[in-house]
Amino acid sequence: MLLKNKQSYDVVVIGGGIVGASCTLALARSGLRVAVVEKECWGSGATAAGMGHLVVLDGSEAEYALSSYSQTLWHALGPKLPAGAEFCSPGTLWVAADTEEMAEAERKFHYLDDRHLPAKLLTAAQLMAEEPELRAGLAGGLLVPRDSVVFPPVVVSAMLEEAAKLGATLLLGSACTHLGNGEARLADGSTLHASRLVNAGGAQSTSCMPGLPVKPRKGHLAVTDRYAGFLHHQVVELGYMKSAKQLTAESVACNVQPRITGQILIGSSRQFGQQDAAIDHALLGKMLRRCMSYLPGLAKLQVIRSWTGFRASTPDKLPLIGPDPRDNSLWLATGHEGLGITTSLATAQLIDCEITGRAPAIDPAPYLPARLLDPNTSLLNHQEELL
Ligand SMILES: Cc1cc2nc3c(=O)[nH]c(=O)nc-3n(C[C@H](O)[C@H](O)[C@H](O)COP(=O)(O)OP(=O)(O)OC[C@H]3O[C@@H](n4cnc5c(N)ncnc54)[C@H](O)[C@@H]3O)c2cc1C
Numbered sequence: 001m002l003l004k005n006k007q008s009y010d011v012v013v014i015g016g017g018i019v020g021a022s023c024t025l026a027l028a029r030s031g032l033r034v035a036v037v038e039k040e041c042w043g044s045g046a047t048a049a050g051m052g053h054l055v056v057l058d059g060s061e062a063e064y065a066l067s068s069y070s071q072t073l074w075h076a077l078g079p080k081l082p083a084g085a086e087f088c089s090p091g092t093l094w095v096a097a098d099t100e101e102m103a104e105a106e107r108k109f110h111y112l113d114d115r116h117l118p119a120k121l122l123t124a125a126q127l128m129a130e131e132p133e134l135r136a137g138l139a140g141g142l143l144v145p146r147d148s149v150v151f152p153p154v155v156v157s158a159m160l161e162e163a164a165k166l167g168a169t170l171l172l173g174s175a176c177t178h179l180g181n182g183e184a185r186l187a188d189g190s191t192l193h194a195s196r197l198v199n200a201g202g203a204q205s206t207s208c209m210p211g212l213p214v215k216p217r218k219g220h221l222a223v224t225d226r227y228a229g230f231l232h233h234q235v236v237e238l239g240y241m242k243s244a245k246q247l248t249a250e251s252v253a254c255n256v257q258p259r260i261t262g263q264i265l266i267g268s269s270r271q272f273g274q275q276d277a278a279i280d281h282a283l284l285g286k287m288l289r290r291c292m293s294y295l296p297g298l299a300k301l302q303v304i305r306s307w308t309g310f311r312a313s314t315p316d317k318l319p320l321i322g323p324d325p326r327d328n329s330l331w332l333a334t335g336h337e338g339l340g341i342t343t344s345l346a347t348a349q350l351i352d353c354e355i356t357g358r359a360p361a362i363d364p365a366p367y368l369p370a371r372l373l374d375p376n377t378s379l380l381n382h383q384e385e386l387l
Helices: 018-029 061-080 099-114 124-130 152-165 202-207 240-245 281-294 296-300 337-356 379-386
Strands: 007-014 034-038 092-096 120-123 140-144 169-172 176-180 183-186 191-199 215-226 234-237 250-258 263-271 303-313 320-323 330-334
Touching: 007 018, 018 034, 018 152, 018 330, 018 337, 034 152, 034 191, 061 337, 092 099, 092 124, 099 120, 099 140, 120 124, 124 140, 152 169, 176 191, 202 215, 202 303, 202 330, 215 281, 215 337, 234 281, 240 250, 250 281, 263 281, 281 296, 303 337, 320 337, 330 337
Parallel strands: 007 034, 007 191, 034 169, 092 234, 191 330
Antiparallel strands: 092 140, 120 140, 176 183, 183 191, 215 263, 215 303, 234 250, 250 263, 320 330
């Protein structure tokens, strides 16, 4: 239901993906009057397109801090989620193809072990025992058993249902065209007022705030029919991190996930400079061949659907979480690239603590938007372009 007149809230959140829903729920739990605005369907953006792998990454200390804190929050939330959220913990099996990648597995093991995160180095024989479908001749691997999997759109629904019970207003069907100076103007002519506005628009967060340093990064996924027992862990090649961090126009890496349903979710690709959601069949083929080079048995499985989605990428590979230095009503919760399902819960905690003035569990400094936004650049100039 859309409200045609002026409405006032403590906080207006733009975007009903996993990040917007997590923020809405956290703020509603803190007793704030929150409205969340979504122009399409709840959880329909990258949240519906992603793999739902809840994975601790260590590309930087900041990435580790956010993803490991978030994973702790997911383990607390997981058992309370509805069955349709398919929360489970198959663990991640990082696969080393050669001795160079095995050295990376060892580095990763020591990094996690030093931080008391369970992980186990595997010889080539142990790797094959964990996943018999892997091809012969791999060097070994690293098992991170606490990494988990979830079906994010169901989590979004559950979060928004709880937030609504706490008094949050859910506004579906109109885009926010202008965000700033305590106002969210919607395409249907409504204006929402709030002392805090949170932009959680993912790859489209520039649609109401042009000039944000967020760019869409396209990805492809494919899913098979049901083949229970084919795979036991999320299997990721150790070269995946290299591919995720690359700023080249396009890359693929083996990232394959067993779903509770018995289906196998196959990823993934990364492309810059693409706005078109159509499947790039050449790239999809390249991605599938990459995965089959690790798991040859995939060739016998029936793929029933493939699709694309857009990650919200930032120049320094960290999300933008916190106040916008150019407008004291504006807050950002965007730019989560390929890790936003994992890091949504920690993002919401940071936003909630910063807005309510409570001490956050982790240092918010590395994610503050001020690192990438010039406080002297007038946001108004950008917004006027939209009017
Ligand atoms: C192929 C692929 C695989 C991935 N795999 C994983 C994974 O395994 N693990 C992981 O952690 N992450 C993964 N990700 C990343 C993850 O999906 C995203 O980081 C996450 O979903 C971001 O959530 P979000 O809420 O910020 O954005 P979105 O889910 O895109 O939500 C933003 C919402 O805001 C709405 N919106 C935008 N602008 C406006 C506006 N002006 N007015 C109103 N509404 C607006 C959009 O309609 C959208 O629904 C993957 C992503 C892709 C594409």
